[in-house]
Amino acid sequence: xxxxxxxxxxxxxxxxxxxxxxxxxxxxxxxxxxxxxxxxxxxxxxxxxxxxxxxxxxxxxxxxxxxxxxxxxxxxxxxxxxxxxxxxxxxxxxxxxxxxxxxxxxxxxxxxxxxxxxxxxxxxxxxxxxxxxxxxxxxxxxxxxxxxxxxxxxxxxxxxxxxxxxxxxxxxxxxxxxxxxxxxxxxxxxxxxxxxxxxxxxxxxxxxxxxxxxxxxxxxxxxxxxxxxxxxxxxxxxxxxx
Numbered sequence: 001x002x003x004x005x006x007x008x009x010x011x012x013x014x015x016x017x018x019x020x021x022x023x024x025x026x027x028x029x030x031x032x033x034x035x036x037x038x039x040x041x042x043x044x045x046x047x048x049x050x051x052x053x054x055x056x057x058x059x060x061x062x063x064x065x066x067x068x069x070x071x072x073x074x075x076x077x078x079x080x081x082x083x084x085x086x087x088x089x090x091x092x093x094x095x096x097x098x099x100x101x102x103x104x105x106x107x108x109x110x111x112x113x114x115x116x117x118x119x120x121x122x123x124x125x126x127x128x129x130x131x132x133x134x135x136x137x138x139x140x141x142x143x144x145x146x147x148x149x150x151x152x153x154x155x156x157x158x159x160x161x162x163x164x165x166x167x168x169x170x171x172x173x174x175x176x177x178x179x180x181x182x183x184x185x186x187x188x189x190x191x192x193x194x195x196x197x198x199x200x201x202x203x204x205x206x207x208x209x210x211x212x213x214x215x216x217x218x219x220x221x222x223x224x225x226x227x228x229x230x231x232x233x234x235x236x237x238x239x240x241x242x
Contacts, residue, residue, distance in 0.1 A: 106146075
């Protein structure tokens with residue numbers, strides 16, 4: 001069934017990838033002046049005007065990670081209160097909500113985390129995203145996507161050789177997203193478990209090796225890799241990473 005979708009935070013890197021994906025759905029990418037997640041009345045007017053029946057919520061505060069340690073007010077305002085506002089409006093208008101969270105909500109110790117594993121964020125960014133999840137969980141017509149994604153090619157000059165994750169490129173996540181529009185609950189979306197350096201080297205041959213010390217203060221988990229068994233079953237792909 002054809003959807004009318006509003007994407008918050010559509011001017012970001014992932015939002016730009018969504019714009020390049022061919023789909024039969026009608027998609028709106030309002031800027032933050034038109035769709036301000038801290039202005040519930042404005043959001044409600046826009047959603048009624050566009051007759052949206054799905055909101056993909058990407059807007060919020062992400063990079064740099066350090067900003068969440070230096071200015072928690074912004075993290076709370078945008079990632080928690082802003083998401084609560086979006087959830088409330090979607091609930092009032094009976095609009096499906098798809099919220100992009102992060103794999104960093106998991107403890108980042110054992111890796112291969114499933115959607116049912118215990119949560120314990122290791123940094124303020126992840127805590128703020130989990131705070132957003134709390135409001136979304138109250139609304140049953142919703143999907144939480146715990147995603148691990150990054151740009152292609154890998155942008156950073158260095159990558160950890162002793163830290164595992166499940167990175168997937170934005171373009172690949174965008175293709176998967178439209179297959180999840182009718183799903184509810186929580187779904188992990190990402191690539192296979194591997195050291196970040198090994199992943200980065202595939203798209204950026206210039207990337208240098210770096211090593212994360214155990215006493216590092218940057219709040220980086222050593223293994224935040226995720227299980228995508230649930231995702232593979234839903235989209236019926238045996239090897240998600242080919």
